[in-house]
Amino acid sequence: MPVSKDILDTLDSLVDSDLCIMHICGTHEAAIARAGIRSILPERLKIVMGPGCPVCITPQGEIDAAIDLVEKDCVIATYGDLLRVPGSNGSLESSGGDVRVVQGVHKAVEIARREPEKEVVFISVGFETTAPTVAATILTNPPENFSILSCHRLVPPAMEWLLSQGEAKLHGFMLPGHVCTVMGYHEYEQFPVPQVVAGFEPEDILLGLVMLVKQIREGKARIDNAYPRAVCREGNRKAQALMYDVFEPCDVEWRGFPVIPGSGLRLKPEFEQYDAQKKFDIEIRHVDKHSACICDRVLRGIAQPSDCKLFGKACTPRTPVGPCMVSHEGACKIWHLYESRRV
Amino acid sequence: MPVSKDILDTLDSLVDSDLCIMHICGTHEAAIARAGIRSILPERLKIVMGPGCPVCITPQGEIDAAIDLVEKDCVIATYGDLLRVPGSNGSLESSGGDVRVVQGVHKAVEIARREPEKEVVFISVGFETTAPTVAATILTNPPENFSILSCHRLVPPAMEWLLSQGEAKLHGFMLPGHVCTVMGYHEYEQFPVPQVVAGFEPEDILLGLVMLVKQIREGKARIDNAYPRAVCREGNRKAQALMYDVFEPCDVEWRGFPVIPGSGLRLKPEFEQYDAQKKFDIEIRHVDKHSACICDRVLRGIAQPSDCKLFGKACTPRTPVGPCMVSHEGACKIWHLYESRRV
Amino acid sequence: MKVNLMHGAGGEVMGELLRTITNLKNNNAGGIGLESLDDGAVIPINGQNIVFTTDSHVVSPIFFPGGDIGRIAVCGTINDLAMMGGRPIALSCGMIIPEGFEIADLERIVASMDAALGECGASLVTGDTKVLERSALDTIIVNTAGIGIVERPVRDNGLAIGDRIIVSGTLGDHGVAIMAHREGFEFGDQIRSDVSPLWSLVESAMAAGEIHAMKDPTRGGFANAINEMARKSGHGVVIEEESLPLRKSVRSAAGMLGIDPLEVANEGKVILGVKPEDAEAVLEAIRSHPYGRDAAIVGTVVEGSNVVMKTAIGGERFIEPPIGDPVPRVC
Amino acid sequence: MKVNLMHGAGGEVMGELLRTITNLKNNNAGGIGLESLDDGAVIPINGQNIVFTTDSHVVSPIFFPGGDIGRIAVCGTINDLAMMGGRPIALSCGMIIPEGFEIADLERIVASMDAALGECGASLVTGDTKVLERSALDTIIVNTAGIGIVERPVRDNGLAIGDRIIVSGTLGDHGVAIMAHREGFEFGDQIRSDVSPLWSLVESAMAAGEIHAMKDPTRGGFANAINEMARKSGHGVVIEEESLPLRKSVRSAAGMLGIDPLEVANEGKVILGVKPEDAEAVLEAIRSHPYGRDAAIVGTVVEGSNVVMKTAIGGERFIEPPIGDPVPRVC
Amino acid sequence: MCIAMPAEVLEIKDENIGVVDFGDLRQEVRLDLVDVEVGEFVLVHVGFAIQKLSREEGLETREIFRQVHAAMMEE
Amino acid sequence: MCIAMPAEVLEIKDENIGVVDFGDLRQEVRLDLVDVEVGEFVLVHVGFAIQKLSREEGLETREIFRQVHAAMMEE
Numbered sequence A, B: 001m002p003v004s005k006d007i008l009d010t011l012d013s014l015v016d017s018d019l020c021i022m023h024i025c026g027t028h029e030a031a032i033a034r035a036g037i038r039s040i041l042p043e044r045l046k047i048v049m050g051p052g053c054p055v056c057i058t059p060q061g062e063i064d065a066a067i068d069l070v071e072k073d074c075v076i077a078t079y080g081d082l083l084r085v086p087g088s089n090g091s092l093e094s095s096g097g098d099v100r101v102v103q104g105v106h107k108a109v110e111i112a113r114r115e116p117e118k119e120v121v122f123i124s125v126g127f128e129t130t131a132p133t134v135a136a137t138i139l140t141n142p143p144e145n146f147s148i149l150s151c152h153r154l155v156p157p158a159m160e161w162l163l164s165q166g167e168a169k170l171h172g173f174m175l176p177g178h179v180c181t182v183m184g185y186h187e188y189e190q191f192p193v194p195q196v197v198a199g200f201e202p203e204d205i206l207l208g209l210v211m212l213v214k215q216i217r218e219g220k221a222r223i224d225n226a227y228p229r230a231v232c233r234e235g236n237r238k239a240q241a242l243m244y245d246v247f248e249p250c251d252v253e254w255r256g257f258p259v260i261p262g263s264g265l266r267l268k269p270e271f272e273q274y275d276a277q278k279k280f281d282i283e284i285r286h287v288d289k290h291s292a293c294i295c296d297r298v299l300r301g302i303a304q305p306s307d308c309k310l311f312g313k314a315c316t317p318r319t320p321v322g323p324c325m326v327s328h329e330g331a332c333k334i335w336h337l338y339e340s341r342r343v
Numbered sequence C, D: 001m002k003v004n005l006m007h008g009a010g011g012e013v014m015g016e017l018l019r020t021i022t023n024l025k026n027n028n029a030g031g032i033g034l035e036s037l038d039d040g041a042v043i044p045i046n047g048q049n050i051v052f053t054t055d056s057h058v059v060s061p062i063f064f065p066g067g068d069i070g071r072i073a074v075c076g077t078i079n080d081l082a083m084m085g086g087r088p089i090a091l092s093c094g095m096i097i098p099e100g101f102e103i104a105d106l107e108r109i110v111a112s113m114d115a116a117l118g119e120c121g122a123s124l125v126t127g128d129t130k131v132l133e134r135s136a137l138d139t140i141i142v143n144t145a146g147i148g149i150v151e152r153p154v155r156d157n158g159l160a161i162g163d164r165i166i167v168s169g170t171l172g173d174h175g176v177a178i179m180a181h182r183e184g185f186e187f188g189d190q191i192r193s194d195v196s197p198l199w200s201l202v203e204s205a206m207a208a209g210e211i212h213a214m215k216d217p218t219r220g221g222f223a224n225a226i227n228e229m230a231r232k233s234g235h236g237v238v239i240e241e242e243s244l245p246l247r248k249s250v251r252s253a254a255g256m257l258g259i260d261p262l263e264v265a266n267e268g269k270v271i272l273g274v275k276p277e278d279a280e281a282v283l284e285a286i287r288s289h290p291y292g293r294d295a296a297i298v299g300t301v302v303e304g305s306n307v308v309m310k311t312a313i314g315g316e317r318f319i320e321p322p323i324g325d326p327v328p329r330v331c
Numbered sequence E, F: 001m002c003i004a005m006p007a008e009v010l011e012i013k014d015e016n017i018g019v020v021d022f023g024d025l026r027q028e029v030r031l032d033l034v035d036v037e038v039g040e041f042v043l044v045h046v047g048f049a050i051q052k053l054s055r056e057e058g059l060e061t062r063e064i065f066r067q068v069h070a071a072m073m074e075e
Ligand code: SF4
Pocket: A292, A293, A294, A295, A296, A298, A305, A308, A309, A310, A311, A312, A315, A316, A320, A321, A322, A323, A324, A325, A326, A332
């Protein structure tokens, strides 16, 4: 508290123009909301959320594919986050199938070993933080009745696409601390914008903001590291190597975005037997979004949830229309919970 | 009551030696027990139950076959009577399958029409009273997803086998009134024993006993008809014709009896498509009975339930070992309920 | 050992399960407690006798000719209070609802509860609601508990030799209606459940004479209840078959279903053991109540330990508590 | 419209369902009735206030570190009585058991109920048992109702401006223990449910000072209960994040599970709104009780209509009632 | 397999379906096995009329008994 | 997908399994992605240690802030 008070004073004295910072990590959003950080920032400093919640950016077609697997009597193992995300026709939770929440991919493999008469499919979502855990597990030779539906995403291609749009008025980026823990931040040096790597304690975030605002004021575009206890420039090389042993990049659609080249991960041919899409002949279909939902623009940082005509009316946390209203870290849900009453 | 008092007086005056009468109809047994008839009979007149309860004489193998059909995901339609009959490994009730109690075979066909995506198998038990209803239904062209497991039995071949054993000391037979309603009683004229056809009201039974005792006293062996309002010598010819249009006799095992020639009914070849045994490749296996159960001898009239070592100990209505303890009309269950406390 | 369906169907088997479930030291608050397994408990609080009872209700179908699960849930508890001689005051309601249940059906159930409460001046004052996954539960369950007040509690074990047994109306209506409806016999409204709140009937019966025992013949029917009353009182009972009130339609349907109407549930009937001198007066009082028009004296308490039926034909047989729920049958 | 799981998870959605279920004319027996949706009802009977409450309990797993469904079923009802200021006297128990349930497990559950009853001098005096087919129900359900007596009932809507908010101990223990166990996190005994009967704690708190409102933060946790108390009282509440008692292990586990420990159930905690002058004395009384050692003053009642948390870092955020049961998550 | 109940035929529909009265209780039954007319009595088993009942012969049962009884008395 | 918690490694079992302490809470985690020793700190995500944490650099965070702050004050 004394430290954060000092940081806040510093931040106050640094911000003397309207600044807008984008973070691209759902866990950053959750930490900001939980600590009430927006309530103590200088008035002219805004933080917005980019495409950083893996639930938000998972297209409807991938949920539909998971439900197709339910209908093929597979046991579905997945993170709790995914349970309530609406596909075209209900969610995994409402599918009536044998859907098990697991802590991680290794627990899904344990299920497959314990219940050899069943087909167990792990719905494998997540960024570079998560993909190496799946890779390491695939390399431990899981049983034949285990497979994954790979829905992974990589951050830098999305950021590249975002910057190439040039739509949003963003003064700087707060990079996802745990993605960088694994990947380091050298990949982001290609982007000519002010960036900072930040951790997830309230003080980490405040410190990141101070460093970023200072950089902006200096007129520089480099990457500062406000999370050195976990992140170094090169990241965890062992994890990276395992990830690229098992996966290779592919072109893939993001919810709200078009197909972004090289932004997904698919199993390499030698691990094809673990690919649920091939094993069960499942197709991931493109599904058009609800016409009025502006999740895509919210995720690109060019609109706020409250700009959406459906927000708080047709679309509420109970009756989510878009994915941003589903995920705990979805911008619309958080906005609804913490912001709507304040305005 | 005044009438039955008169009949009873008559019976009392007629019985002056030890007489043992066998009836071969579960419904007779139920009526006798319900009206407390044994409590008012002359002391020297005994009524015992023969192989007249279709549940009791259905061998374990036929229940096992029905449960095999459950495991092939068939909807099983059957009479409530069959629900709790133990096979080698549990009953239809405990099988966890989709087992529906129906009033008659036509209701099973209705299920098949209503749920065309399912296979509906009717477990078709019963004597000549019941078989014609199934035949008439088969002739109405049921849908493709309907079939039957034919477990029917015919009475005269069993009676012939019983008489050929010569084990029991029986003075006369009370013929099953409703079997005779359909078949008449001319088939029984071959048997050189005193016989009477009786109905199911307490007075009907008492009257039948009077007529039978009188016949025995006369030293005759004919068939008297104490149930003329429903039974005539030739029976219901239309029903008989329909039955033999669809079914043909076959050799079949009875529980407690060996294979009795011509005592079963199977679908004629032209109705093969409705034969669940062929359709689902189900085999009816012979299952050896529990070593100490004397159901076979109880059903043959040469032992009473209380002669069984298991009676009331290992075998109770709650934990039935033999079929005679399962059926409402099983000799052992009735004995347990109505007799054990009296002795 | 595992619980099976027989454990829930009353009778001797259920008794075994109950011995497990009621094996508590803290089972009595100073009056009539769990150990008595009566229709309800009695708790003296500052000179006032509070009656307390509970039942959970599962019915298939939930709407049936003559009533629904809501009416049963209220009447079942009102009647258990009444069986102790208690005036019903307040009910609680625990609803356990499977996901996917129609809210419109819930509205009908609640309206039906309200109507039954209104009939006897009781109120539903506290509740709880749980929603379970479709995969965990496939039917609604309604638990009610109730409290009432009573001056002199009536037990189910108070039968005395010579007492006349009265039933307040036709037997088997509810059980036969439910079973026929469930098994697709399509009798429509020809057979209706008797589900009704009996407090005012019981109140006028108590005013008319000395009642030694009362019980409502619900699960297991008349056969089960009269055996329990006899066993707990340590006496025998003789029932006259011809005096038992049975609706003709119920008799016909029971014949078709192959079941004994004495073995199925009633939801609006009471069995009373009445001092012989008062039997006619009590019968008269019951008959003048709309729910008691078919009441009859059906038997007498005697020495012994069995319930025996004198049949119409002059025979005798035992009336036994049924084992397991009856199943319709054709033979 | 159909019932869904959200309808059972507390909060606003549940409120809609409750409006349907509590839509009765006969909803009050002269005291505090169903309309108040408090922890229980109050019924004045001949100058005596009877408190009455019910809850149905479904817990997965049924045995968990720190307790089992039997202990919860007893404590839940004891505590709802206590929340009204009521001394618990007698409980009813409706058991609904799936076919195939182990009788040995039933014995353990009953023994656990007996122990909890013994702790607070209440008795289980009446009960009911139903057995359902495996296909209809896959878990045991235990309903309890309870009656108690109270001189001056305590409501959940009585917060006054300036009142201090006290919680009787660490928050989230039960919910986190259950969730971690259910989701296979294998913490063993490191996190234990707090399930406990609170009557004697509440009794000494009431003796120590003036309590304006009480509620037990069960389903929906502290977040739900404090919002309900604020809404019903028509005031706002400010909570100090740093004063909230949280076990370190629970904080760690909640972090791993990605859930907020304020949004999960407690089964042995009470939230009290206490007259400011009496707050320290009440805190002292609670702390001297074995179940209240970690009690703390966590906030203050203010003008307004929101529950606001002052965060450790000096920010502010709303504490909202959770929507739906929390699900463990990794992002 | 022999529970059967007497009933009066009240109405005959096409496809061999009859509405019968079992005694304050009406139900549809199949008439495939019998040729009957409205007003006649049938014996119903598993939802099928299995035979016609003659009221006269019903009465005759009592008559048979009376004969038997009378014969006895003569002995 | 980025909730991760710091933990201290208490024990290392074969097959790359470590027992770690999250703060009054022990659990087994997978060590496939890191090379660590008992006593070191790791960051755990979905049951896997994804990186080692250095206590010194943790302390250093505050140091960085102080530098930033100091630099500011000089401006
Ligand atoms: S409020 Fe709902 S519909 Fe609108 S952008 Fe957000 S998620 Fe989409």
